[in-house]
Amino acid sequence: MLEVKDLTVSFMTGPSIDKDRKQSLRAVDRVSFSLKKGEALGLVGESGSGKTSLGLALLQLIRPTFGSVCFCGIELTALDGRALREIRPRIQPLFQDPTSSLNPCMRIGTSLEEALRLKAPLSKEEARTDALKLMELVELEPGLYSRYPFQLSGGQNQRAALARALALEPDLLVADEPTSALDVSVQAQILGLLQKLRQERGLTLLFISHDLEVVKKMCDRVAVMHAGKLVELGKTEEVFKNPTHPCTKSLLFPDLEVGPVPTKRSFSKAAARIPDEKGFSGLAAWTAARGKLNSCFSGNGPEISGFSLLSFLKEKFKPCKKRMQQEPRWENANKNEELVEISKGHWVLSPSSFSILD
Amino acid sequence: MELIEIKSLKVTFPTEAGPVRAVDCVDLQLGVREKLGLIGETGSGKSVLTHAILRLLQPDALCEGEILYQGRNLLGLAPTEMRRLRGRELALIPQNRALNPLQTVGKQLLETLRQAGYSKKEAAAKMPELLRSVGAIDPDSWTKAYPHECSGGMCERIVIALSLAFSPSLLLADEPTKGLDSLNRARIITLLGAVTRNQALLFITHDLEAAAMLCTRLALMYAGELVELGDKDTVFENPLHPYTRGLLFALPARGMQPILGRSPPLTALPDGCRFHSRCPGAMARCRRQHPPLFDTGNRHFCRCWLYV
Amino acid sequence: MVLEIGNRYILRRFFSGLLAFLLSITLTFFLLRSLPGDYMTDLLLEIGRYAPPELVASFKHEVGLDLPLPKQYLLYLTGILKGNWGHSFEYGLPVFSLIREKLYWTLVLLLPSTLLSAGLGIGLGACSGWKNGSKTDAFLLHSLVFVGAVPSYCWGFAGLFIFSFRLGLLPFGGYVSLPSTEPAGLFRHALLPVLTLTLCSVPGIYYLMRNSMLDTLGEDYILAARARGFSESRILFQHALPNSVLPVLTMTSLHCAHMLAGSVFIETVFAWPGLGLLTFSALEAHDLPLLQGIFLVDTLLTIIANLTADLLYPLIDPRIRSRIRGE
Numbered sequence: 001m002l003e004v005k006d007l008t009v010s011f012m013t014g015p016s017i018d019k020d021r022k023q024s025l026r027a028v029d030r031v032s033f034s035l036k037k038g039e040a041l042g043l044v045g046e047s048g049s050g051k052t053s054l055g056l057a058l059l060q061l062i063r064p065t066f067g068s069v070c071f072c073g074i075e076l077t078a079l080d081g082r083a084l085r086e087i088r089p090r091i092q093p094l095f096q097d098p099t100s101s102l103n104p105c106m107r108i109g110t111s112l113e114e115a116l117r118l119k120a121p122l123s124k125e126e127a128r129t130d131a132l133k134l135m136e137l138v139e140l141e142p143g144l145y146s147r148y149p150f151q152l153s154g155g156q157n158q159r160a161a162l163a164r165a166l167a168l169e170p171d172l173l174v175a176d177e178p179t180s181a182l183d184v185s186v187q188a189q190i191l192g193l194l195q196k197l198r199q200e201r202g203l204t205l206l207f208i209s210h211d212l213e214v215v216k217k218m219c220d221r222v223a224v225m226h227a228g229k230l231v232e233l234g235k236t237e238e239v240f241k242n243p244t245h246p247c248t249k250s251l252l253f254p255d256l257e258v259g260p261v262p263t264k265r266s267f268s269k270a271a272a273r274i275p276d277e278k279g280f281s282g283l284a285a286w287t288a289a290r291g292k293l294n295s296c297f298s299g300n301g302p303e304i305s306g307f308s309l310l311s312f313l314k315e316k317f318k319p320c321k322k323r324m325q326q327e328p329r330w331e332n333a334n335k336n337e338e339l340v341e342i343s344k345g346h347w348v349l350s351p352s353s354f355s356i357l358d
Numbered sequence: 359m360e361l362i363e364i365k366s367l368k369v370t371f372p373t374e375a376g377p378v379r380a381v382d383c384v385d386l387q388l389g390v391r392e393k394l395g396l397i398g399e400t401g402s403g404k405s406v407l408t409h410a411i412l413r414l415l416q417p418d419a420l421c422e423g424e425i426l427y428q429g430r431n432l433l434g435l436a437p438t439e440m441r442r443l444r445g446r447e448l449a450l451i452p453q454n455r456a457l458n459p460l461q462t463v464g465k466q467l468l469e470t471l472r473q474a475g476y477s478k479k480e481a482a483a484k485m486p487e488l489l490r491s492v493g494a495i496d497p498d499s500w501t502k503a504y505p506h507e508c509s510g511g512m513c514e515r516i517v518i519a520l521s522l523a524f525s526p527s528l529l530l531a532d533e534p535t536k537g538l539d540s541l542n543r544a545r546i547i548t549l550l551g552a553v554t555r556n557q558a559l560l561f562i563t564h565d566l567e568a569a570a571m572l573c574t575r576l577a578l579m580y581a582g583e584l585v586e587l588g589d590k591d592t593v594f595e596n597p598l599h600p601y602t603r604g605l606l607f608a609l610p611a612r613g614m615q616p617i618l619g620r621s622p623p624l625t626a627l628p629d630g631c632r633f634h635s636r637c638p639g640a641m642a643r644c645r646r647q648h649p650p651l652f653d654t655g656n657r658h659f660c661r662c663w664l665y666v
Numbered sequence: 667m668v669l670e671i672g673n674r675y676i677l678r679r680f681f682s683g684l685l686a687f688l689l690s691i692t693l694t695f696f697l698l699r700s701l702p703g704d705y706m707t708d709l710l711l712e713i714g715r716y717a718p719p720e721l722v723a724s725f726k727h728e729v730g731l732d733l734p735l736p737k738q739y740l741l742y743l744t745g746i747l748k749g750n751w752g753h754s755f756e757y758g759l760p761v762f763s764l765i766r767e768k769l770y771w772t773l774v775l776l777l778p779s780t781l782l783s784a785g786l787g788i789g790l791g792a793c794s795g796w797k798n799g800s801k802t803d804a805f806l807l808h809s810l811v812f813v814g815a816v817p818s819y820c821w822g823f824a825g826l827f828i829f830s831f832r833l834g835l836l837p838f839g840g841y842v843s844l845p846s847t848e849p850a851g852l853f854r855h856a857l858l859p860v861l862t863l864t865l866c867s868v869p870g871i872y873y874l875m876r877n878s879m880l881d882t883l884g885e886d887y888i889l890a891a892r893a894r895g896f897s898e899s900r901i902l903f904q905h906a907l908p909n910s911v912l913p914v915l916t917m918t919s920l921h922c923a924h925m926l927a928g929s930v931f932i933e934t935v936f937a938w939p940g941l942g943l944l945t946f947s948a949l950e951a952h953d954l955p956l957l958q959g960i961f962l963v964d965t966l967l968t969i970i971a972n973l974t975a976d977l978l979y980p981l982i983d984p985r986i987r988s989r990i991r992g993e
Contacts, residue, residue: 184608185399185605185608186399186620187608210539211610216610445895449893469904521894
């Protein structure tokens with residue numbers, strides 16, 4: 001249904017603290033993947049890895065610099081104006097902050113009706129009944145119909161935003177960290193709702209998140225991004241069982257003792273005993289993995305994604321900077337690296353480039 | 359000897375709809391170098407509690423009860439005395455990585471260090487050291503940066519550095535991992551654990567896993583009151599209150615079972631137990647009678663009629 | 667600092683200002699030409715005579731109003747560039763020197779009252795927001811609502827009545843009983859109009875500043891500063907004030923330009939022969955060249971005020987600075 005090829009998004013960035021000349025930053029760097037109908041793909045990566053930019057580029061809310069986004073056989077990057085507007089209802093976003101994604105001056109019901117009217121001209125009563133039906137679908141009390149977003153809780157607002165997206169009967173939902181601003185119990189409610197809707201409506205889902213546990217629960221396949229690149233892609237169980245790229249590993253098992261933290265010993269004593277190994281698999285894994293894994297960020301963990309991505313990279317490759325100047329190995333490797341299929345449906349960014357990341 | 363002892367603290371705000379009790383009869387003790395996790399949903403009163411300890415609530419808020427810090431009641435202190443305690447003894451790591459957007463990180467650090475009693479020269483010398491202690495590799499570039507040029511993890515580190523400038527004996531951290539990705543979250547937790555080795559920590563969060571990593575005791579708040587209090591291991595291995603259990607099972611790693619409904623607004627609290635409308639095992643008594651905090655032994659307390 | 671903003675930014679702002687200026691004078695040129703009536707007809711009507719068409723036509727020919735519009739426009743533009751703004755129909759004097767003289771007197775009122783009202787508005791607003799909920803706040807808020815609700819000329823009359831008529835402390839109006847270089851006389855004459863103008867523009871700035879201060883005080887970094895044990899005055903002057911003054915800056919600069927128009931009332935009340943009074947008489951008399959000149963100066967002043975705010979903003983706010991660098 002969705003075919004993304006070599007998608008690239010570049011920004012001009014000024015605000016980097018050490019240089020004030022213009023720099024071009026590739027937020028998304030030649031990313032390719034495809035999405036089948038009814039599938040849920042999880043897009044994970046730390047903040048600044050370009051996953052939000054990728055989501056926005058798919059929605060054509062920022063236009064990609066290069067590459068193609070093919071949706072149901074239609075090339076989105078070639079569309080403009082009216083044609084783009086006509087296709088947009090079929091791909092709907094769900095954003096992180098529910099309160100700011102709803103118009104604060106519009107009642108919940110009005111927001112929904114506005115979206116419904118986009119689909120088909122409706123009379124006042126019809127729009128109202130449809131809106132109430134939608135609210136029932138996302139388990140919102142009908143009493144909230146004439147409320148304003150500020151009167152609702154975060155969870156309720158996210159439900160309303162979801163209802164508004166569903167009003168257009170989209171084929172694809174791009175959910176950008178829809179629950180990271182919500183409490184744990186509310187998060188479970190919203191995610192449960194999303195799963196239910198997927199089953200009932202056959203919704204295709206691109207789920208962007210930094211919470212791996214959530215992705216594990218929600219998605220069939222998972223794609224890992226790092227520094228704008230897709231570094232690993234595969235079935236969820238496969239990737240979680242057999243993470244191959246160092247970045248994936250470090251996401252799965254954040255090495256807790258990275259960085260120049262002064263007292264490792266005294267703290268590890270306190271944190272070593274983690275309750276309930278079965279339940280907190282992520283946490284258990286953290287501890288289990290500590291010290292064993294040399295994640296791709298060890299050495300200067302604390303400062304990763306400080307400043308801009310570029311200065312991070314500069315910082316990151318400081319030790320081998322001299323060598324790089326002699327033979328531009330990094331740049332060559334950068335150009336040549338490709339996703340390699342290591343087992344069926346499990347793709348990893350060419351392992352030859354690990355050496356540079358390590 | 360407890361470092362801080364909160365005795366039946368009540369905080370009431372006057373609103374148009376009448377007085378709202380954001381914190382209701384909270385009793386808490388925190389020993390020297392103890393790390394306590396205070397867990398609750400948005401609006402459960404956990405931030406209000408920290409602000410009450412620092413006496414930073416809006417002036418019309420009414421605080422009743424006692425907050426004893428090293429035997430002194432903070433609620434009875436004169437404003438100037440309280441100001442002397444703030445920062446020096448009780449430091450806050452504020453929510454949302456709060457930094458003044460118009461000043462460089464260095465300027466804000468310098469200001470705080472000066473406040474902590476260092477001379478200009480000493481402060482300038484101490485600044486890189488302080489930044490290194492929160493994990494900065496190149497402190498000089500940090501000091502020149504403005505807050506909007508720093509990433510979330512970096513801002514959090516700076517805020518932690520600011521609160522450590524005085525070497526306080528109690529650190530109140532208000533949702534320091536909120537909105538951070540898993541890597542940065544893990545790093546900030548590690549960092550907090552490391553820098554508070556000689557300090558007590560009150561860690562406010564709705565992130566159960568983070569609290570499990572960092573704290574030795576846990577307190578859960580629901581609709582303004584404590585519902586469960588106990589050692590971390592006891593609470594996680596044997597959660598007593600239905601709300602605690604619900605929260606644990608709502609974690610994606612534990613099945614992601616949501617708690618039905620939502621917490622009651624503080625303006626319209628139900629009779630009886632405040633959790634009864636969402637509780638799967640609610641009994642007739644729960645609807646009528648408000649449960650007290652029961653001692654179930656083993657330093658484990660729970661506000662539920664199951665444990666009479 | 668200026669270098670840090672970048673010359674390109676300043677140049678770009680300057681050019682956009684220039685563009686706005688050109689657009690605006692073009693618009694006023696054609697709008698004025700489309701007004702019904704003309705100078706000669708109006709003049710003769712005033713003395714009760716009907717103007718014969720030949721006279722009107724010959725007048726139009728003499729001042730060049732019978733030329734095709736594009737040609738008139740071209741002549742106008744080249745005239746401006748050469749510094750020749752035309753001659754007033756009414757006074758027969760060059761427009762430029764007429765305006766220059768009147769503008770001086772208007773600025774004598776406008777500059778002090780802008781500074782005063784910005785200072786007072788920001789000061790009172792900050793005080794009110796800082797002490798939100800206190801008696802001072804309530805008092806300031808209510809009294810400024812009252813001040814803002816009364817039209818400017820009423821304050822002018824009230825001032826005249828009390829200080830000039832009853833107490834006899836200040837002159838009734840005008841400015842030229844003495845040579846303008848005599849400061850004491852100038853001060854006595856300008857005091858009431860300046861105060862009246864100030865009084866009218868303080869409430870707007872005050873509201874904005876008060877709200878902005880309240881917003882800033884709700885920010886977490888203020889709370890954090892308190893939690894660090896900083897003194898209240900330090901929090902106010904180092905953290906709260908600079909942050910809350912930002913949105914007020916643009917407003918104040920615009921306010922200055924608006925006061926130019928608002929001063930018409932004040933100048934009428936105090937018989938202050940400034941630009942406002944000149945505008946009024948030029949409109950009445952259908953004096954096209956003079957009107958064009960006045961609008962040109964108005965536009966210029968507004969653009970300068972805006973430009974000042976645009977250039978001040980990045981000096982205070984580092985976020986704007988980096989955005990400019992990124993552009």
